Amino acid sequence: MARHRGGGDLVHLLLMLLLAAALLLAPAAAETEAEVAPTAPAQGASEEPEAAAAQQQLLPRPLVIELPSAAASELGGGDGSGDEFPPEVRCASWRLAAEANNLEPWGAVPAECAAHVRDYVTGTAYRSDLELVARESAAYARAAPLGGDGRDAWVFDVDETLLSNLPYYADHGYGLELFDHHKFDEWVERGEAPAIPSSLKLYKEVRELGFKIFLLTGRSEGHQAVTVDNLKKQGFHDWDKLILRAAADRKKTATTYKSEKRKEMEAEGYRILGNSGDQWSDLLGSSMSARSFKLPNPMYYIP
Numbered sequence: 150m151a152r153h154r155g156g157g158d159l160v161h162l163l164l165m166l167l168l169a170a171a172l173l174l175a176p177a178a179a180e181t182e183a184e185v186a187p188t189a190p191a192q193g194a195s196e197e198p199e200a201a202a203a204q205q206q207l208l209p210r211p212l213v214i215e216l217p218s219a220a221a222s223e224l225g226g227g228d229g230s231g232d233e234f235p236p237e238v239r240c241a242s243w244r245l246a247a248e249a250n251n252l253e254p255w256g257a258v259p260a261e262c263a264a265h266v267r268d269y270v271t272g273t274a275y276r277s278d279l280e281l282v283a284r285e286s287a288a289y290a291r292a293a294p295l296g297g298d299g300r301d302a303w304v305f306d307v308d309e310t311l312l313s314n315l316p317y318y319a320d321h322g323y324g325l326e327l328f329d330h331h332k333f334d335e336w337v338e339r340g341e342a343p344a345i346p347s348s349l350k351l352y353k354e355v356r357e358l359g360f361k362i363f364l365l366t367g368r369s370e371g372h373q374a375v376t377v378d379n380l381k382k383q384g385f386h387d388w389d390k391l392i393l394r395a396a397a398d399r400k401k402t403a404t405t406y407k408s409e410k411r412k413e414m415e416a417e418g419y420r421i422l423g424n425s426g427d428q429w430s431d432l433l434g435s436s437m438s439a440r441s442f443k444l445p446n447p448m449y450y451i452p
């Protein structure tokens with residue numbers, strides 16, 4: 150038994166020595182780890198060193214997001230011109246910037262992006278984007294608290310919002326060519342613009358929910374009859390007012406002209422709860438809608 154006790158003491162002593170060695174080595178190991186750990190930017194260099202050290206030990210390691218070296222070098226490299234990216238990436242960036250209204254007023258699609266824009270507007274992505282906007286618009290319309298007094302209004306733009314001019318733009322480079330009023334007017338006068346299906350569905354639903362429908366378009370009053378015919382032929386009926394540009398509005402920007410018309414609606418006692426348009430100039434300015442819905446359109450820009 151004594152030998153057993155003696156052996157137990159020896160084991161006990163060894164364990165104590167191992168524990169002491171571990172305690173002595175731990176700070177050094179932590180220091181070494183701190184030296185090799187990726188240096189997350191010191192969040193608040195003013196933090197107390199003790200607090201920062203405590204945080205470093207408390208935070209689980211996976212919280213430090215490490216970018217793959219390739220991605221990191223792409224984000225860090227380049228001279229800001231974008232030349233280092235392939236054309237399809239540059240054009241996707243251009244289209245996003247156009248949709249987000251981050252570009253200076255632009256006149257035509259950049260030549261290198263002509264194919265990109267053509268493929269987008271003739272492919273499924275454009276339709277999918279249009280449908281998503283319509284779904285979100287409908288969800289908002291269904292949840293909107295209507296006053297029940299017939300004064301809740303929804304404003305729709307016409308071109309590239311209710312009607313599509315893709316057949317025209319197919320013959321004009323999908324926005325690659327500078328906009329030509331005369332040629333476009335000839336197209337409008339044919340009255341053959343097809344409906345955007347998701348917009349027609351939204352239009353009908355908004356109508357059935359009890360909104361007053363105002364169609365506010367940059368088309369001139371001279372195109373009233375053909376616009377009415379075109380809209381009706383494509384299934385749009387029973388709007389409350391179709392507002393077109395009068396001669397006095399011709400020199401105004403779309404933003405100014407449409408803002409003035411919305412102000413008139415408000416002066417008549419309407420509450421504009423929704424506004425759908427493919428141009429920011431349909432939506433921005435004054436007397437803005439409670440909620441605006443921007444439909445995609447990378448083919449042209451109207452200030």
Ligand SMILES: [Mg+2]
Nearest residue numbers: 306308309427
């Ligand atoms: Mg439009």
